[in-house]
Amino acid sequence: MLNEFYSRLFNSSQAHDLDRILDEVDEVVTDEMRVDLVLPYTSEEVDAALKEMAPLKAPGPDETESVFTADHLITDNILIAFETLHHMKTNCTRKKGFMALKMDTNKAFDSTRDIAVMRNPVFSSIQWLYTHFCWEVSISLLVLTILSCILQRLTNKGPMLWPVMGILPSVFLHINNIYDWTTRSLIKAGGTFHFRGMWMEGFYGIMTAVPSNIEYMLKTKFKNFPKGKHYKERFYDLLGNGIFNADDQLWKEQRRIAISEMHSSRFVEYSVQTMQDLVHQRLLKLLEKLVESRDSFDLQEVLLRFTFDNICTAALGIDPGCLALDLPEIPFAKAFEEATEFTLLRFLVPSFVWKVMRLLEVGYEKRLKKAIKIVNDFSEKIVTDRKNELVKFGSLNDHSDLLSRLIEDSDQGMKNHFSDKFLSDFCINFILAG
Structure with a gap:
């Protein structure tokens, strides 16, 4: 040996x-x-x-x-x-x-x-940088992270704001109980906490559950709190220029139109009747069947299906059938849920990342594009079919939903003329409001 x-x-x-x-x-x-x-x-x-x-x-x-x-x-x-x-x-x-x-x-x-000295400039420079700075930089970053975390714990009552990554690590750590975690964080912080996104993104925000703060932002000084470019560019692919993605005069005009139609006695009676029919003819029968089967079921999913059917019937005049007894998978409902979920992911990913992913159609952006296309095709078909019905019968008196009222009023010149794109965005935004 x-x-x-x-x-x-x-x-x-x-x-x-x-x-x-x-x-x-x-x-x-x-x-x-x-x-x-x-x-x-x-x-x-x-x-x-x-x-x-x-x-x-x-x-x-x-x-x-x-x-x-x-x-x-x-x-x-x-x-x-x-x-x-x-x-x-x-x-x-x-x-x-x-x-x-x-x-x-x-x-x-x-x-x-053999004795060799590598004199290649690039090799020598990389080796020198690695030898002199790699260890020191690693130690410095570790110390900076530890000190920053300690400072955050001592000064910030809200969620941990990590160096460089901001609130993102905290969100990912609690992604499976995000609502409970947010509620606990608001209680711990006294009802309001500030947060920031990834470094260089320029994403800063405030989470609040204090009624006086909400009234100040949504009523007293509403004009001081626009959605802004950061919000609108992320939601534009899904919501377009609809009411939930509009600012200033465009938002005011859409809000005026929606309120005028929703406060009409015709729509109020229609929406109440729609709600009663869904509860008695769909929801209660479905719950009775599920109880008799003695199988476990997700009550939240059932209520979401009820909400989806209700908003589609009241606002668009269509019945998706999500509350059918066999709880079928509705392609449009699934696509809308995926489109909303993947759009929200854009707030957790730096803009230079998700924009490149969208351009290359990779990752979740590829699925988002497919889901948005299904949603847009669905809403555009509703608008086209309703307009064709208006042309065929001369009126939409047998429809009391919001979309039919807007199309008929626009055709009669009672309101501004609404383009198909405006009406399609209207449908998608009101489904989201459901």
Whole structure:
């Protein structure tokens, strides 16, 4: 075992591609010196060399200490190497750096096979940066993170705002109970806390459940709190210029139109009747069937299906059938849910990331595009069919939903003329409001 160990220790590693490495080493042996070196040596030269070897130095002009001289041990070299490397390590922040070379030796310490110094500028620069800054930067970032977290815990009563990432890590850690976590955070913070998104995103916000704050933002000083570009560009693909994605005059106009129609006695009676029919003819029968089956079911899902059927019937005049006894999967309802969920993910991802994903159609953006297309096709078909019905029968008196009222009023010139795009965005926004 010992023989094998030392055989490997003093053997060459058989380095490859030496020509490329040696091309970077300055040539110091001239042709004349090379001729002298390959000449046969004589017994007189050997005798002279041995007599020149003093106890404290090796032959030749370099005066390098030999490990085979009297009164000197190999451990002396080990100590010197250790002290040298320690000095280099503790002085790695200076402008002038140092480099340690591992020499590939063959059979003995006085027979060197390969010595190479990589002088490629790119390689040297990367190696220097790695040697001098990698460890220090890692330690600095770790210390900064720890200190920032401690400061946050001491000064911020809301959720943890992490360095660089902002609130995102906290959101992802509680993604499965996001509503409970948000409620606990609001209670702990006294009803209001501020947050920020990822560094360089410019995303800052305030979460509040204090009634006076909500009244101030939505009524007293509503004009001071527009949705802004950050919000609208993320929702535009799904909501377009609908009421939930509009600001200023456009929002006011849509709100005026919606209120005027929703407060009419015709729509109030229609919506009440729709609600009663859904409860008695669909919801109660479905719950009775589920109870009799003695199987577990998700009550929240049932209520969401009820809400979806209700808003589609009242606002658009269609029945998706989500409350059918067999709880079918409705493609439009599923697509709308996915489109809403994936759109909200844009608030958790930096804009330069999700915009590139949208351009390349990768990740969740690919699924979002597909879901939005299903939703848009559905809403556009509703608008087209209702307008065709108006043309065919001359009126929509048998329809009391909001969409039919808007189309008929627009056709009669009672309100501004509404484009198909406006009406389609109207449908999607009111489904979201459901």
